[in-house]
Amino acid sequence: MIEILNSTYIFFLFVFLTYFPINVYNQKISKKSFNIKSLNLLINLNILLILSLLPYNILNHKILIILIIIITLIFSYKGQTKNFFDKNLFIENFLLLIIFTILSSNILNNLYLEWDAQKFYFIKSSIFFQGGVFSDLKTFEFNHFHPHFGQYIWAFFGKIGFLENEVFGRLFYLLIYCFSLLYLSTKTTFKNYAYLGIFVFLILLTFEYKFFSGLQEIIIFSLLTIASINLYNIYKKQSSLIDLLQCILIANILIWTKAEGFVYSIIILILILFSSINYKQKFFTTISILAFIISKYLIYYFTEFNLDPRPDSYSFNYILNLDFMIILSKLKIIILFLIYYLSTNEVMILNLITLALFYYINYKNLNTLKFIYIFLLLNFLFILVAYIFINLNTEYSVRTTMDRIVFSTSGFYLISVIHFLNLFNKKIK
Amino acid sequence: MKIKKDIKKNAIFFLLIFLVILLCHKVDFFKNFAKVLIFNYDTRISKAYGYCSDTGVGYLRFLKNNFNFKSNPKIIVQSHIPSLDWTIYDLNKIYNNSDELIVLDYPGNIFSKTLGRTSEYRFSLRERTYSSNRIIGLEILGDFDGVTNKKMTFKLYSRVKTLKGNKLVKNSTDKLTLNLDTIENLDTIDKLYFPTNINLLKNYYIKNIYLDFMASKKVIKNITGVKLFFENAIDINKYKIIHSYNNCYYLKK
Numbered sequence: 001m002i003e004i005l006n007s008t009y010i011f012f013l014f015v016f017l018t019y020f021p022i023n024v025y026n027q028k029i030s031k032k033s034f035n036i037k038s039l040n041l042l043i044n045l046n047i048l049l050i051l052s053l054l055p056y057n058i059l060n061h062k063i064l065i066i067l068i069i070i071i072t073l074i075f076s077y078k079g080q081t082k083n084f085f086d087k088n089l090f091i092e093n094f095l096l097l098i099i100f101t102i103l104s105s106n107i108l109n110n111l112y113l114e115w116d117a118q119k120f121y122f123i124k125s126s127i128f129f130q131g132g133v134f135s136d137l138k139t140f141e142f143n144h145f146h147p148h149f150g151q152y153i154w155a156f157f158g159k160i161g162f163l164e165n166e167v168f169g170r171l172f173y174l175l176i177y178c179f180s181l182l183y184l185s186t187k188t189t190f191k192n193y194a195y196l197g198i199f200v201f202l203i204l205l206t207f208e209y210k211f212f213s214g215l216q217e218i219i220i221f222s223l224l225t226i227a228s229i230n231l232y233n234i235y236k237k238q239s240s241l242i243d244l245l246q247c248i249l250i251a252n253i254l255i256w257t258k259a260e261g262f263v264y265s266i267i268i269l270i271l272i273l274f275s276s277i278n279y280k281q282k283f284f285t286t287i288s289i290l291a292f293i294i295s296k297y298l299i300y301y302f303t304e305f306n307l308d309p310r311p312d313s314y315s316f317n318y319i320l321n322l323d324f325m326i327i328l329s330k331l332k333i334i335i336l337f338l339i340y341y342l343s344t345n346e347v348m349i350l351n352l353i354t355l356a357l358f359y360y361i362n363y364k365n366l367n368t369l370k371f372i373y374i375f376l377l378l379n380f381l382f383i384l385v386a387y388i389f390i391n392l393n394t395e396y397s398v399r400t401t402m403d404r405i406v407f408s409t410s411g412f413y414l415i416s417v418i419h420f421l422n423l424f425n426k427k428i429k
Numbered sequence: 430m431k432i433k434k435d436i437k438k439n440a441i442f443f444l445l446i447f448l449v450i451l452l453c454h455k456v457d458f459f460k461n462f463a464k465v466l467i468f469n470y471d472t473r474i475s476k477a478y479g480y481c482s483d484t485g486v487g488y489l490r491f492l493k494n495n496f497n498f499k500s501n502p503k504i505i506v507q508s509h510i511p512s513l514d515w516t517i518y519d520l521n522k523i524y525n526n527s528d529e530l531i532v533l534d535y536p537g538n539i540f541s542k543t544l545g546r547t548s549e550y551r552f553s554l555r556e557r558t559y560s561s562n563r564i565i566g567l568e569i570l571g572d573f574d575g576v577t578n579k580k581m582t583f584k585l586y587s588r589v590k591t592l593k594g595n596k597l598v599k600n601s602t603d604k605l606t607l608n609l610d611t612i613e614n615l616d617t618i619d620k621l622y623f624p625t626n627i628n629l630l631k632n633y634y635i636k637n638i639y640l641d642f643m644a645s646k647k648v649i650k651n652i653t654g655v656k657l658f659f660e661n662a663i664d665i666n667k668y669k670i671i672h673s674y675n676n677c678y679y680l681k682k
Contacts, residue, residue, distance in 0.1 A: 003465055095445070102453055105461035111470075112477045115511045122515035130520040139523050165470060193441050200448040204455060 006163040007104045007171055011097060013069070013160060014175040017044045020072045025083050030242050034186050038226055039242050041179065042249035045153070049256055052152040053299065057131050059159045066160075092182070095196050099178055099203060104171055107212050111167060117214025120145045121154070125169065125214075128155035135303060144306035147296075149256035150216040173218045177211075178203070180222035184229055184414055189422045198421070202414065206347055216258050217408040223250045223257070225411035227268055231371045232415045234275045244281055247272060252292040259309035260386070260405070265289055267378045271371045318391045330394045334387045337398040338380070341406045348406060351413035354420050362423075372416050379409050481677040483508040483534040488677045489516040492531065496671065496679065498522065502529035505663055507536055509557045509634075528682040530668065535676045538664050539565065544640055544655040552655045554638040561635065564627040566658035572651040573609075574616040581607040582643040588636040589629060597636060602627055604643070 018037035021044075022029060030036050051058050058065065083089070113122060120142045127136050128151065137143040150173075158169030185199035211218040227250045230243035251268050254261035269289045273282055300307050308314075342348045355376070358369060366373065383405060390397050436443075453459065464473065471494070475487030483506045492498075493516070500522050504513050513533075540561075544552040564585075586601045607623050629635060638657065642649050668680035
């Protein structure tokens, strides 16, 4: 029972992280509270990222952390307690808690960690969990294998509860996943609580235990889902500065989450540059994202971490010596497996059918979803290049990793399904 | 009419309840929830990984909870699984010299593996063999009735992941000859054992083993299988046994 109570505690802690530092009822910033909640979450995650790099482990002071959160919340929402008892908000959070309880029981019972989680991620998370700091990661032989942020969050939420156990850290992955899908479903224009139905349907479609078994792809999935909503607002010209800020903050978290997160950050930047926002904003975004990327490399350089995240897998010599026939034979394997993994991923099937239908029906006016098609193209290009240049047996690499790469980006395209449903709803009206 | 209106009004709630029930069914909610309530973390993780098996996280957690390790003990398993170091990892003990060893699913000082036929002349073992430095014997299964050639020649190839440099190295023996002359009643027995002394490179594991027979088709056709006997690189008798459970051991040098 105590584990269920601790999970609920983690749930509320996560919800609190979406309620500060910006007041979600501040209509001047955004009329949609979910937009501010998302921004709050991303700001807090970026703060945690900075804290994870400090030579001091804040996880030894969890009571202080909780106190800071509570005091900040009290000050931010002074005199606004009425808003917390709003019927819509109550139903939304209540459903989120029910879904969380259902799914967290699955994680709390299964407990199995996937291969990469056992080999690479768990020990990095343990280092933070046991009071270590960023530089202590160097003591672990696979420290270069992907950045540390996902594992820091894993340790943070594993330690912050009244029961300290790694499994509660993985509940954060579940919460950010649920949050991103709920945020996505709020973009529907259906009346009443239909968006909650869409939310549960998306959970039904995408939930699988293995994504919460310590793998980092679920964070990429969730962040890209949130990024797609922001880019949708930008391309629909309904954007505010909040959407742009969120994209920048997401880009920063992505580069510290997985090696390929760097590529997704660059793709987000490209998508922003293709949008119709003004040049000042484009300039600001470009400078910010490039500064984040450079900062990461500078931090790695000065702390003497290996700058190459996959030294065994990629080398210039190998790439320069690739001949045309090898590339062709690799392409054959990659494309065949890509088709296979796309066809075994229900979300991607739904996404691709929607994108094809939308293109067929509305090909003259693709502006709103243009960014999805560009992302699709760049993502496939990235997959091809990544596997052509890999210095390992292509078939082995593809078999062991491609399904996860396909999954981690599948959330990005889901906004097209929501857009399609909205168009359908508009026609019915 | 009123009921119809109410149903229409609440349709979305009915749909929501239906979807939530569907989700409960999909993820086995009630079973999971009950198990979380009834069993503690250690019992659940033991069920997920096994207690004393090659993924015996259950035994490792038992040791961690009941013994004060001086270091991060080295964990030895015999199969291709990710390292289990995460189970007992302690940041404060990483620089301590490890004279502690945990062996899971110990197959004995001598263990065997069966090679399958992959071509007319070749028998092979595709799975990895861990923790072995020497092949001490060879057993040939089959029907040896009418073996006219009293000598059987073969060559053994292996791919070894070396401890030094962590590289895959191809390894092969010279031609080895088995003398059948000394065996009586050859036509009535169905297996032959030959002692060997094939030293392998100091390895992390042996990736593949191929055994090519150089004999007449007739003889090879009657061979149904080949078994190799390995000497385990870990001899638990050379260690002090701190704790043991079935074939899992916590050892000290």
